[in-house]
Amino acid sequence: MFALVDCNNFYASCERVFNPNLQNKPVAILSNNDGCVISMSDEAKKLELPFGAPIFKWEQFCKDNNITVLSSNYPLYGDMSARVMNILGDFSPDIEVYSIDESFLQLKGFENYDLKEYATQIRTRISKWTGIPTCVGIAPTKALSKVANKIARSNLKQSKGICVIDSDENRIKALKWTKIGKVWGIGRRLQKRLQAKGIETAYDFTQVSSDWVLKNFSIVEWRLQKDLQGISKIPLEEVSSKKMIATTRSFEYTYSDIDNIKERISTFATSCAEKLRNQKSSCHLLIVQLSSDRHKKDIQQHKASKTVCFSYPTDSTLTIANAAVEAVKTIFKSGIKYKRAGVIVAGLVPNDNYQLNLFLHENPKHKPLMSAIDNLNKKYKSDKIKLANQDLKRTWKMRQERLSPRFTTNINEIIKVT
Known part of the structure; x- marks a missing residue:
């Protein structure tokens, strides 16, 4: 269950x-x-x-x-x-x-x-x-537990926040109540395709041939159908290391000066480097993105990205942030009002198993320095230690005029x- x-x-x-x-x-x-x-x-x-x-x-x-x-x-x-x-x-x-x-x-x-x-x-x-x-939904499969949870949530007074599907009779009743568009994993496009075939409820979906589902859709929809039929085909997902790490944000205001943008990019790169070290990975690639406000059609638009390849895998904040700042300099255009930027690290490899370079390697002083910074930031539950080109007062510059206190973390x- x-x-x-x-x-x-x-x-x-x-x-x-x-x-x-x-x-x-x-x-x-x-x-x-x-x-x-x-x-x-x-x-x-x-x-x-x-x-x-x-x-x-x-x-x-x-x-x-x-x-x-x-x-x-x-x-x-x-x-x-x-x-x-x-x-x-x-x-x-x-x-x-x-x-x-x-x-x-x-x-x-x-x-x-x-x-x-x-x-x-x-x-x-x-x-x-x-x-x-x-609310708690309990059933023989993950997809059915989603259905059970929606039923529990739909009428809190009657269900008391709990729904258990523990029989085939309850399963069929629940599926007939659930519209196909409300089924976990059914998006708008898939919903329209299914409705075109006369499938209006989750129960209708379980009644069509599994071969037809495989022929017209994919193994993902086939597994979903089996799950709804009470046959568990969607297991719990194990926590795995990410293959790509991204930090992208909209700015508090539009920026047209390079100094503010360099500070934001440095902060985003620092975040990516910290996430790399948390999952004990290093990166081979760095992608820096910069774009203007696409919603304001009356201003000049510009969107660009720059990819940097490292000669050796790295998880150093110093290396990644410096490379990111140099990259954003090459794509920045004077006179453009920028609203959004991002830093992505890719080509991830585990720190304990990667190809060494005979001639180039990370500065050996970076590893103990990064470890000391991470330990201090973890100890004091905030980003106390920052690079000199970062804003010392804030990590994310966002407009938050209605912000409540951070009751449990500050x-x-x-x-x-x-």
Whole structure:
């Protein structure tokens, strides 16, 4: 059996944990640079505030309906997510963290357990220890556990946040209730192709021939169909090293001077280097991207990238940041207002197994230096040690005019009781 544990309206719920005044009130969370709505509470959904709504167009609507609008507080959300996932690890050793707010648990050897009671224990502990509300769907396969979770979420009062599909009768009933477009892994294009064949529900999808699915689609859709039929074909995914690491961000404002852009690129490159060392990898390639604001058609547009090949694999912040800054100098154009940049490291190899170069190699002083920097930053839970060409006050320069305090990750912003 598989369990899917999903946090309800996660970003909004995190804000409510530390600000009880937001309970039972409409809350909306904005994307980077306070751009558009990416999360909201059930109360805001009932007011029909659309997902992806640009806040500058919906500002008056939010004021008229008393919707509290907040900037994304990623340090808080990341920390709360880690706490929830740590709790889930106590309920099963086989866990797949699917996203920041949901995880799959594989329940091996639970044949004699009361699964509904077990799901209740999961929800109760997470709520008690973190204050985050959750829903739990349990079924014989991952795809069915997704269906069960949606059913639990659709009617919280009746389901109490729990749905268990433990019989073929319950499976068929659940699949007939689920529209094909709501099935995990069915995108808009695939939905249209299936509907053209008369497939309107998840149950309809399970009734067509498996050979037809393989002939017209791919092994991915075939596995999904089998999962929905109750035959487990989608296993838990193991954590593996990434084959490419990217750090891309929109700027707080448009920049037309090279100095600000060099500082941003250096910061992005530093982030990539840290991620490389975390997974004990080094890179052979570096790609630097720079682009203007494509949404502003009245200004001159420019988009370019530069690829740098290293003579030896590296995970050094100094090497990667210097190469990134030199690369952005070659693609920068004077007079262009740039809005977005990115740094990508590719050609990754493990640090303990790669081809050496007879004549060129990393400066031997870099390894102990990077280790010391990482240990200090880890100890103090922030980027205290930076390169001289980085902004010492901020890591990500984003417009966050409605930002709540980082209650759990910054000692200066914890709740004060007076």
